[in-house]
Amino acid sequence: MTDLQTFQPVLLEAVGVEQGHSLESYRSRGGYAPLEKLLAEKQPPEVVEMVKSSGLRGRGGAGFMTGLKWTFLPKDHPGPIYLCVNADESEPGTFNNRILMEDDPHQILEGTIISAYATRASTAYIYLRYEYPQSWKSLQAAIDEAYAAGYLGQNIKGSGFSLDIYLHRGAAAYICGEETGLIESLEGKRAWPRIKPPFPAIEGAFRKPTVVNNIETMACVAQIARRGVDWFRSIGVPADPNNPRDPGSYGPKLYCLSGHVEKPGCYEAPLGITARELIDGFGGGVWKGLRAKAVIPGGISMGLLSEAELDTPLDFAGPGKAGCLGLGTAAVVVIDETVSIVDFLHNSCRFFAHESCGQCTPCREGTSWSLRMLERIRAGKGRLKDLELLAEIGNTMGMMPGSTICGLADGAAWPIKNAIAKFRDEFEEYIKQSNPTGYMETDPVPALPILSAH
Amino acid sequence: MPTVIVDGQEIEIGADERLNCIEAARRAGVEIPHYCWHPGLSVVASCRMCLIQAGSRNAETGEVSMIPKLVPGCQTPVKDGTVIVTDSDLVRDSRARVEEALLIDHPIDCPICDKAGECLLQDYHFEHGQSERRADIHAFTSRRRDVGPTVTLFVDRCIMCTRCVRFTREVSGTAELMVSARGAKEEIDTFPGFPLENKLAGNVVDLCPVGALGDKDFLYQQRVWFLKKSANVCGGCSAGCSIVTEHNQDTVYRLKPRENPHVNKWWICDEGRYGWHHLHDPSRLVEAGRREADGFTAIEWADVVTQLRDDLKAAGRLAVAVSPQLTVEEAWMLCAVARSIDPEAFLAVGHVPTIGDDESFPGGFTIRGEKVPNRIGVETVLGLFGAVAEDGTVPGWNELLEQAQKDDVKAAWVTAGYPTPDGSWCDEQTAAAFDGLDCLVVQDLFDSPLSARAHWRLPAAGFAERAGTWVNCGHHAQSFEQAIRPPAGVWPEGRLFWNMLGRQGLYDPSGVRQQIAENSAAFAALAGDLPATGVDLRLQQLAPN
Numbered sequence: 001m002t003d004l005q006t007f008q009p010v011l012l013e014a015v016g017v018e019q020g021h022s023l024e025s026y027r028s029r030g031g032y033a034p035l036e037k038l039l040a041e042k043q044p045p046e047v048v049e050m051v052k053s054s055g056l057r058g059r060g061g062a063g064f065m066t067g068l069k070w071t072f073l074p075k076d077h078p079g080p081i082y083l084c085v086n087a088d089e090s091e092p093g094t095f096n097n098r099i100l101m102e103d104d105p106h107q108i109l110e111g112t113i114i115s116a117y118a119t120r121a122s123t124a125y126i127y128l129r130y131e132y133p134q135s136w137k138s139l140q141a142a143i144d145e146a147y148a149a150g151y152l153g154q155n156i157k158g159s160g161f162s163l164d165i166y167l168h169r170g171a172a173a174y175i176c177g178e179e180t181g182l183i184e185s186l187e188g189k190r191a192w193p194r195i196k197p198p199f200p201a202i203e204g205a206f207r208k209p210t211v212v213n214n215i216e217t218m219a220c221v222a223q224i225a226r227r228g229v230d231w232f233r234s235i236g237v238p239a240d241p242n243n244p245r246d247p248g249s250y251g252p253k254l255y256c257l258s259g260h261v262e263k264p265g266c267y268e269a270p271l272g273i274t275a276r277e278l279i280d281g282f283g284g285g286v287w288k289g290l291r292a293k294a295v296i297p298g299g300i301s302m303g304l305l306s307e308a309e310l311d312t313p314l315d316f317a318g319p320g321k322a323g324c325l326g327l328g329t330a331a332v333v334v335i336d337e338t339v340s341i342v343d344f345l346h347n348s349c350r351f352f353a354h355e356s357c358g359q360c361t362p363c364r365e366g367t368s369w370s371l372r373m374l375e376r377i378r379a380g381k382g383r384l385k386d387l388e389l390l391a392e393i394g395n396t397m398g399m400m401p402g403s404t405i406c407g408l409a410d411g412a413a414w415p416i417k418n419a420i421a422k423f424r425d426e427f428e429e430y431i432k433q434s435n436p437t438g439y440m441e442t443d444p445v446p447a448l449p450i451l452s453a454h
Numbered sequence: 455m456p457t458v459i460v461d462g463q464e465i466e467i468g469a470d471e472r473l474n475c476i477e478a479a480r481r482a483g484v485e486i487p488h489y490c491w492h493p494g495l496s497v498v499a500s501c502r503m504c505l506i507q508a509g510s511r512n513a514e515t516g517e518v519s520m521i522p523k524l525v526p527g528c529q530t531p532v533k534d535g536t537v538i539v540t541d542s543d544l545v546r547d548s549r550a551r552v553e554e555a556l557l558i559d560h561p562i563d564c565p566i567c568d569k570a571g572e573c574l575l576q577d578y579h580f581e582h583g584q585s586e587r588r589a590d591i592h593a594f595t596s597r598r599r600d601v602g603p604t605v606t607l608f609v610d611r612c613i614m615c616t617r618c619v620r621f622t623r624e625v626s627g628t629a630e631l632m633v634s635a636r637g638a639k640e641e642i643d644t645f646p647g648f649p650l651e652n653k654l655a656g657n658v659v660d661l662c663p664v665g666a667l668g669d670k671d672f673l674y675q676q677r678v679w680f681l682k683k684s685a686n687v688c689g690g691c692s693a694g695c696s697i698v699t700e701h702n703q704d705t706v707y708r709l710k711p712r713e714n715p716h717v718n719k720w721w722i723c724d725e726g727r728y729g730w731h732h733l734h735d736p737s738r739l740v741e742a743g744r745r746e747a748d749g750f751t752a753i754e755w756a757d758v759v760t761q762l763r764d765d766l767k768a769a770g771r772l773a774v775a776v777s778p779q780l781t782v783e784e785a786w787m788l789c790a791v792a793r794s795i796d797p798e799a800f801l802a803v804g805h806v807p808t809i810g811d812d813e814s815f816p817g818g819f820t821i822r823g824e825k826v827p828n829r830i831g832v833e834t835v836l837g838l839f840g841a842v843a844e845d846g847t848v849p850g851w852n853e854l855l856e857q858a859q860k861d862d863v864k865a866a867w868v869t870a871g872y873p874t875p876d877g878s879w880c881d882e883q884t885a886a887a888f889d890g891l892d893c894l895v896v897q898d899l900f901d902s903p904l905s906a907r908a909h910w911r912l913p914a915a916g917f918a919e920r921a922g923t924w925v926n927c928g929h930h931a932q933s934f935e936q937a938i939r940p941p942a943g944v945w946p947e948g949r950l951f952w953n954m955l956g957r958q959g960l961y962d963p964s965g966v967r968q969q970i971a972e973n974s975a976a977f978a979a980l981a982g983d984l985p986a987t988g989v990d991l992r993l994q995q996l997a998p999n
């Protein structure tokens with residue numbers, strides 16, 4: 001594990017640099033030279049091998065091995081092959097993609113060009129969420145600069161490799177970040193995630209082989225090309241020798257720290273930093289001298305860590321061991337002791353009920369049912385039975401139990417089941433206090449007429 | 455042969471069959487409930503009702519390994535050694551939860567819903583649901599809005615299976631329907647200014663597994679459990695789509711497609727679907743009549759049988775139009791009757807109305823421009839009677855009109871039966887061709903300029919009122935049953951011909967069919983019991999006997 005004291009941020013090295021987002025500045029920091037070298041010296045399979053051996057795992061949420069994903073593309077495909085860069089960043093609490101796009105867009109472009117070269121894609125789409133106008137401006141300016149400088153377009157730097165990058169602005173929906181929802185949206189359709197198989201690597205955008213990777217993943221590829229595989233593997237948490245299925249958590253990671261901390265922000269740290277180290281070391285501790293009640297480990301979808309679980313390492317394997325869904329987007333949100341977990345869960349349910357694409361029955365109805373129950377509980381008409389129903393929804397909705405097409409439902413389920421499992425007492429107390437005459441009711445009760453959602 | 459294990463039962467499937475778990479389980483007699491999956495549409499696996507457990511059995515060790523989570527049966531293909539489990543607690547609980555979820559926002563207004571009695575939501579709820587409601591009780595809402603001129607949508611009953619949306623995108627190719635909003639607020643809708651209006655629109659109502667989409671033609675006309683179903687063939691065009699005629703007390707209430715992989719797959723067009731109203735048109739001819747000085751005088755059918763023969767015989771040379779609305783059996787008997795009256799009788803195919811060209815849709819469905827069901831069948835029958843011109847063609851309506859104007863032709867017998875209440879199939883000018891005859895017999899559903907000139911005006915039967923065999927434009931022959939009785943006073947044509955041939959007892963269409971099949975190579979395929987989906991006449995001719 002890297003020493004936190006000596007760790008130097010690389011992904012964020014442009015932050016705070018005057019005109020750091022410009023091509024000139026990026027080049028002065030060593031940017032694009034690795035690309036030129038690589039185009040001149042390496043064949044695409046060698047680049048795939050480089051990324052594979054670095055152990056890089058996708059930063060978009062699922063933590064899938066990036067190099068391995070690239071090898072799923074059909075061999076000797078006549079093309080076109082597409083690369084989609086996922087900049088839909090809509091997981092609540094997450095803003096690291098935005099910082100990269102605004103402050104160091106060329107790092108992303110370099111990573112994208114390298115990844116396209118490795119995957120033999122001659123077209124890349126950056127799918128950007130609508131609500132990021134500044135990212136849109138800075139990315140588009142960077143793309144224009146890169147074209148002018150010969151890093152994009154035909155025959156890049158005489159290598160024979162050609163690439164066009166299109167910046168596509170979405171219309172604002174969480175589900176557009178799910179990779180096949182993104183592809184559907186890119187094709188001009190409603191972003192309903194596709195059933196898999198076929199996976200995008202076989203049949204993706206416009207029915208052609210497609211790779212989808214996150215913005216931060218692209219930045220990591222650029223850094224691996226610049227600093228080497230050994231550098232990358234020297235950071236983070238090595239694979240567990242006792243678990244052959246653990247590929248380890250290598251490299252630097254951008255943690256988005258927000259909520260009730262003194263110094264919220266996007267911090268670069270080695271994978272494996274614990275939640276407590278992050279909050280105390282980077283964030284200046286929980287605000288106002290309060291204690292944390294719970295912490296979201298990686299975006300709201302990942303569930304909750306209780307205060308007692310804050311020493312959980314935030315690598316790809318850590319949060320799972322504490323019953324959370326995973327590391328997700330590494331968006332750490334601190335919830336202080338004054339916050340009602342009932343309110344937290346209500347907020348979470350409202351988000352997912354609003355964002356469920358509505359395709360799968362269990363997700364469409366489960367997210368809205370859970371919201372309706374939380375609405376009623378907060379209106380002082382909760383029943384203990386609701387907790388059982390909520391737990392049942394939490395345990396049965398999602399790709400993991402097999403009841404849905406995409407992972408949004410798992411993300412909706414995890415906060416529910418973590419909150420009820422880890423804070424059941426608080427829920428029971430709340431319900432008994434707020435509904436002293438009806439909390440034991442088990443028969444169906446009238447639904448409240450108004451929803452706070454939509 | 456690949457073996458699939460369904461709830462412990464081993465079944466074999468064809469070596470190159472590509473089945474999903476729903477289809478494979480059905481072979482084993484196990485029904486996997488499903489809403490969104492339909493064999494004629496793309497797979498979306500979104501309703502999640504067909505979740506099952508699946509795995510595979512190792513061919514060598516016999517060891518079974520199961521996928522740890524539930525999988526959708528529609529999306530999971532089977533191959534040799536596939537293990538399907540549909541009766542575990544895990545599967546049962548999952549179905550119960552999907553049913554529960556679908557009912558959370560559903561108005562549960564079965565008593566006033568037209569679909570009640572044939573609704574998958576009802577059926578599955580009884581079989582797979584739980585008896586108690588656990589979700590909150592919602593205030594009743596059941597909103598209705600028309601999505602097109604023929605189809606209406608009960609918005610809150612929809613379970614979002616998207617079958618209707620996929621149909622308009624994949625089969626009709628018109629894409630009028632869409633999903634608006636998101637999550638539990640989703641609704642089926644049309645784009646402003648683009649209503650659901652295409653020639654296949656009615657199929658979305660059949661596809662809708664619940665009472666969300668309603669056919670305005672059928673809405674509130676009849677409770678479905680009163681309806682009797684008869685396997686029929688649509689007479690609207692020469693495609694000859696397999697249909698089910700749904701009727702009660704000799705009244706037809708609706709037509710629905712009947713699955714037939716050789717002809718219409720799962721669909722019918724709206725023209726055919728609504729093409730039964732003429733059956734109950736008050737202006738139908740319902741009385742056999744013989745012309746007297748002051749118009750037609752009603753005459754008993756028993757007298758028709760004898761006197762018609764006498765009149766025609768007395769007149770002399772006979773020309774007969776054998777209507778392409780008639781069945782093969784009826785056509786064959788008519789020709790036999792005609793030749794028994796006048797061995798030289800001129801036989802021609804009756805009028806074949808054609809409207810425009812064939813029209814094909816992206817889903818492979820074609821509406822034919824030829825608006826009769828049995829031209830090829832009738833032509834083939836005429837061939838058996840030697841009614842073939844020197845160039846090998848079978849004479850048609852134009853040749854008949856020429857004959858009718860010849861001096862030596864004294865009598866004509868025109869079978870018609872066209873579903874046009876205004877009688878417009880034959881205009882004055884055409885009808886005038888028959889002016890000089892001594893005896894004109896017209897057998898039709900409605901009055902027309904032709905029947906106005908008739909000496910004998912006989913009522914015809916409608917398509918649902920006859921049994922027999924039609925041969926479609928692709929030489930595919932389908933036998934069908936009689937759905938309803940014709941109006942009082944009407945003998946279906948076959949009954950008259952049967953009696954005029956002096957046959958005993960009730961008209962027996964299948965007996966006639968066997969007789970035809972035994973005596974002609976062209977119809978050999980019609981022998982024995984025919985499959986409900988019919989037979990291809992040409993294919994069977996190639997097969998050795």
Ligand SMILES: Cc1cc2nc3c(=O)[nH]c(=O)nc-3n(C[C@H](O)[C@H](O)[C@H](O)COP(=O)(O)O)c2cc1C
Nearest residue numbers: 058059060086088089090177178179213214217407
């Ligand atoms: C509901 C949902 C939303 C998602 N949103 C995003 C997103 O906004 N950005 C992102 O990079 N990945 C998102 N993902 C993950 C993507 O599906 C995909 O795994 C990822 O983009 C792959 O990139 P990576 O391998 O570089 O991580 C989302 C997944 C789900 C299920």
Ligand code: SF4
Nearest residue numbers: 357359360363404406
């Ligand atoms: S799980 Fe939810 S968000 Fe994902 S495809 Fe199904 S309904 Fe849509």
Ligand code: SF4
Nearest residue numbers: 612613615616618662
């Ligand atoms: S209207 Fe009927 S067919 Fe269309 S989505 Fe709803 S339930 Fe399915």
